[in-house]
Amino acid sequence: MSLVKSENLTKTYRMGDETVRALDGVSLRIDPGEFVAILGPSGSGKSTLMHILGFMDSPSAGRLRFEGGEVSQIGRARRSWYRANRIGFVFQAFNLLPRLSVTDNVLLPVVYGRSGIRDRKSLARVALERVGMTHRARHLPNQLSGGERQRAAIARALVNSPALVLADEPTGNLDSQNVDRIMALFGELAAEGHTIVVVTHDEHVAGFARRRIRMHDGRITEDSSMDV
Amino acid sequence: MNGILTFFGGLVNGLGEVWAHKFRSLLSMAGIILGVAALVAMVGVVQGMIGEVRDYFERTGGITRLMVEPREPPDEQLHIAHLSPGLTFRDVEAIRQGSPLVTWIDPEVSLGWRRYSHAGRNESAPLRGVLPDRREILRLQLREGRFIGDLDIADASPVVVLGSWLGEQFFPDGGAVGERISLHGRQYRIIGVLEPLGGHDAGGWFRWQDRVGYIPVTTGMKRFNGNDRLNSLAVQVADVAFLEDAMEQVRNVLLHTRRGIRDFEVTTMEEQLMEFRRMERSFTFALGGVAGISLLVGGIGIMNVMLAVINERIREIGVRKAVGARGSDIFIQFLAEAVVISVVGGMIGMMASVGLVVMLGEIVEAEQFRIVLSPAAMVAGFLFSVTIGVASGIYPAMRAARLNVIEALRYE
Numbered sequence: 001m002s003l004v005k006s007e008n009l010t011k012t013y014r015m016g017d018e019t020v021r022a023l024d025g026v027s028l029r030i031d032p033g034e035f036v037a038i039l040g041p042s043g044s045g046k047s048t049l050m051h052i053l054g055f056m057d058s059p060s061a062g063r064l065r066f067e068g069g070e071v072s073q074i075g076r077a078r079r080s081w082y083r084a085n086r087i088g089f090v091f092q093a094f095n096l097l098p099r100l101s102v103t104d105n106v107l108l109p110v111v112y113g114r115s116g117i118r119d120r121k122s123l124a125r126v127a128l129e130r131v132g133m134t135h136r137a138r139h140l141p142n143q144l145s146g147g148e149r150q151r152a153a154i155a156r157a158l159v160n161s162p163a164l165v166l167a168d169e170p171t172g173n174l175d176s177q178n179v180d181r182i183m184a185l186f187g188e189l190a191a192e193g194h195t196i197v198v199v200t201h202d203e204h205v206a207g208f209a210r211r212r213i214r215m216h217d218g219r220i221t222e223d224s225s226m227d228v
Numbered sequence: 229m230n231g232i233l234t235f236f237g238g239l240v241n242g243l244g245e246v247w248a249h250k251f252r253s254l255l256s257m258a259g260i261i262l263g264v265a266a267l268v269a270m271v272g273v274v275q276g277m278i279g280e281v282r283d284y285f286e287r288t289g290g291i292t293r294l295m296v297e298p299r300e301p302p303d304e305q306l307h308i309a310h311l312s313p314g315l316t317f318r319d320v321e322a323i324r325q326g327s328p329l330v331t332w333i334d335p336e337v338s339l340g341w342r343r344y345s346h347a348g349r350n351e352s353a354p355l356r357g358v359l360p361d362r363r364e365i366l367r368l369q370l371r372e373g374r375f376i377g378d379l380d381i382a383d384a385s386p387v388v389v390l391g392s393w394l395g396e397q398f399f400p401d402g403g404a405v406g407e408r409i410s411l412h413g414r415q416y417r418i419i420g421v422l423e424p425l426g427g428h429d430a431g432g433w434f435r436w437q438d439r440v441g442y443i444p445v446t447t448g449m450k451r452f453n454g455n456d457r458l459n460s461l462a463v464q465v466a467d468v469a470f471l472e473d474a475m476e477q478v479r480n481v482l483l484h485t486r487r488g489i490r491d492f493e494v495t496t497m498e499e500q501l502m503e504f505r506r507m508e509r510s511f512t513f514a515l516g517g518v519a520g521i522s523l524l525v526g527g528i529g530i531m532n533v534m535l536a537v538i539n540e541r542i543r544e545i546g547v548r549k550a551v552g553a554r555g556s557d558i559f560i561q562f563l564a565e566a567v568v569i570s571v572v573g574g575m576i577g578m579m580a581s582v583g584l585v586v587m588l589g590e591i592v593e594a595e596q597f598r599i600v601l602s603p604a605a606m607v608a609g610f611l612f613s614v615t616i617g618v619a620s621g622i623y624p625a626m627r628a629a630r631l632n633v634i635e636a637l638r639y640e
Binding site: 051054056057076077080081083084085089091095097099108109111112113156 | 237244245248543544546547548549550551552553554555557633634637
């Protein structure tokens, strides 16, 4: 069964008198365990697509199914639950909360996920172990390097074992050495069975993914699976 | 349950935020701090003043007191007004015989300020001629000796009871009874010294009363004035239920002694009581209003700061929402922060109020009245400040809760 299946997704915005078509009939299918890069220049609609896949935005038209359920049927509070429990987010600017320790940052989705899990600390430890950050668990974000911050953010995205990890230009703020390390980490996670979608405009970054979806003007112009 | 947990987490988080921005937090609390302190101080001032008046009212007979006051006779009696002897000691005797509902009779011959001399020392203090009844009405306590008795009245004896202040001046070590003191060029035997009326820390009226020296009313009439005129006359009735009847009795008796001329009026304390209540109410409203406005300003301050804080943390709100926070979680988080600010501010305000009351007490001095530190006012001020804080946190928290997650994440 597919994890994500969209048919004819369309998103239009009104900007003044003009109607902007950010997505113009996007149909795609992502299966569990896939490592996908969505490539495209700015304005191509890739971020909009990611927001919709991440339950942060709704399409104007078209159908979207997630884990077999119709997304448009899901109410607002339930969307929050999905963001906490079924989706993991990684951002370009890391977006760790500056006054929380690495552990507390990692635990945010657990707090908001309301799963009733008592042993939160070991959840955080497992996630931090996976990204090799246990030694930084008590640090504040501003005591970490850029690469470390992004790894902490990835631990946060993984903490609730989500069905889908969405990364929006996750390497945009990193030096080339860290770019490779972070992308390699995503590769490992995909190999372990996580479903990863990375949005980027960088061909090198997209090269780490096994499947590349190229977008232009709100449409998919290329969808190529690459066997490794 | 989850909401409570979230709120508790919000409180912890809010404390962290307040601590992280100490100076800004203090500024945002300033209004609440001053508001609570002002409220408590205002209530203290009002209660002090009102308490003083109430004590005075109670101690001078309360509502069972009837006063005989002079009045212009009606027109048809004006031409015979001179036939009335006015307020004299004969009224006292007539009331005693003709008004059984009266328990105590309180005439006074006011002799103004007099020079008291003993062993080469002089002090000026008021002197009053009274009946033994005065002791019962004012509930005077004696430090030593006795008060004026019926025999002193009958004999118009040259005896004096000193107020506590006079006793302190002339006989700081006691032993005043039996000594002689010179008054108005004559020797008076001291028969007693009073205790302070309102205790040692009382102010105002009580301190004033403690200066007074008392002689038998008959002595005052004969030795000082040479007539039997009184300066004032009041009576005490045993019970409020008899007030109307007692008034009638006194009125009838006095009409007799005044030869039918209605040049007097019997009044109750009711009017004073009403006046007193009116004063109490207007004070409470005026001062409470001032304190309320300052608390309101404090609330506006909190709202202002919360709006600024939220503007600063739009990105954080976006992140929290992206990782699963619901609007209600964000609402509770920022409301909890406003609660922390107002609770901490309210507590600092309570502490500040103690200082303010002590300081005001120093300025006002006990001569006028005492300022009371009212725990009830402190608690009320605290609760009020917390309410205001919560109320002023609602709107900013709602704005935070409604932020769009994508726009919030993009916010720089």
